[in-house]
Amino acid sequence: MSILVVGSVAFDTVKTPSGAVEDALGGSAMHFSVAASFWSPVRLVAVVGEDFTDEHRRPLLARKVDLAGLSTAKGRTFRWSGVYGDDLNSAQTLDTQLNVFAEFRPDIPAGWRDTPVLFLANIDPELQLDVLRQVPGRKLSAADTMNYWIESKPDALKRVLGGVEIAFINDGEIRQLTGERNVVRAADAVRALGPKTVVVKRGEHGVLVFDRDDAFALPGFPLPAVTDPTGAGDAFAGGFLGFLASTPGETDVRRAAVVGSVMASFQVEDFSHGRMDTLTRAEIEERYARFADLVRFSPLS
């Protein structure tokens, strides 16, 4: 089944202890699309500026991402610049230039309004609500967000969560959103807003999935080197939803979370979409098996 993603495509300037890139292809919808494309066909809705060239489209087209919803507006593409210190869990933002993204009003192509799986990447929750209205034919929808929207538009964000089946949120943000310090109770509070499934992203510590009354936990993959954490959360969501969309009727959120973790673990091995360009199905399957080995243990007796 196809997945429709609405979010940002950006040029990122990133510095980490491993190196740096300037104006590299980035943005939540870009990272999501590339990761999801290994599993299901992806339709991308975003806006870029006149400085976004065919060369920039090439990595997405190579992954067969449908760019019919990628509009070009007068002006420059969204730019973000950040630096990671030794603590790779959080970036310090140096500069944000919204540029054409400031006026982004998602317009879903007519033929995409019944796309079965919808992902609302991290954008203004009022735009996310508008997209929900524009895709009435969806069967499954999910949303991501960030602390900025929790602070500035909590009510709109709660309405978004009321309209989706799956919420992706990191562990600091779920505490901020719910006022609950305990992650189990915080997830209960988010589920009370609407989503059946709450996926708590914990960076290098992995992920917690609360699905109705069931809890699943997966540690992060212990990589000996992380080059750039940018896009890890989006690649996780891409793998998670890409897996669920890959087979009609697939509802196994545990396997989805492992696939998401596999895609995220590759995402951080290089800057931008670098690692994804060479990633193979065999490598994905091997790492999935290594996750199984990582958490394997025998019964007590």
Next chain:
Amino acid sequence: MSILVVGSVAFDTVKTPSGAVEDALGGSAMHFSVAASFWSPVRLVAVVGEDFTDEHRRPLLARKVDLAGLSTAKGRTFRWSGVYGDDLNSAQTLDTQLNVFAEFRPDIPAGWRDTPVLFLANIDPELQLDVLRQVPGRKLSAADTMNYWIESKPDALKRVLGGVEIAFINDGEIRQLTGERNVVRAADAVRALGPKTVVVKRGEHGVLVFDRDDAFALPGFPLPAVTDPTGAGDAFAGGFLGFLASTPGETDVRRAAVVGSVMASFQVEDFSHGRMDTLTRAEIEERYARFADLVRFSPLS
């Protein structure tokens, strides 16, 4: 097989968002002993003051902990006072009174010098080295430590690590000790000092076990309420080593880490040794099974 533990027995005054206790039985060797006693016979070496009564010995004796090595010195028992805020991962120390602990020189009873399993709880690494010399008949030894000793006595601590098979250390401390930010490389650096097995404790995020070239990860148990995290790391070590000592030849560090996590997950459900007083074998086995269910997932295809 028997386990010998050398560490602190203390009176703790603790405040958490769930409540408070004053002069409650605490200390690394106390928490370790109680948890380990569910699995193997425990011999405790520590010092207390004249204010330590038979009433204080009762919970340890109820767990059949051998107190022949618990000496009484002139003065007051070691006291610690701390407060946990909403972030239960770290305590703010309000007061530390070493009292009789300041002059603690562990003297291992003659009959205990061939105890097969030795645990050096968090004390001055020079004292830990002295204990290693006093227990030449040991078959397996493990050490814990803390940031204070990493800063003040790094060389002695490295000699301790050179003499044990298993190192317990939390994720902030392993980075501090090795100067390596990446936990995989940090564990490699600790293994290079001697221990075959490095156990990285990550609080609510669980535990990582590096055993020769093998890596095992277990998330923390998602508890809906944590009353008091004090002693969680010691209860973990108690379960881990208690399990390994419970059967001669047992070397499964994965099951040991799950048992440790089970014991730690109970430890935090009440203050001091409160939860341990009523804990049953059936509850332990049930939570072990729930850990297995928590991380269970199917193959990709």
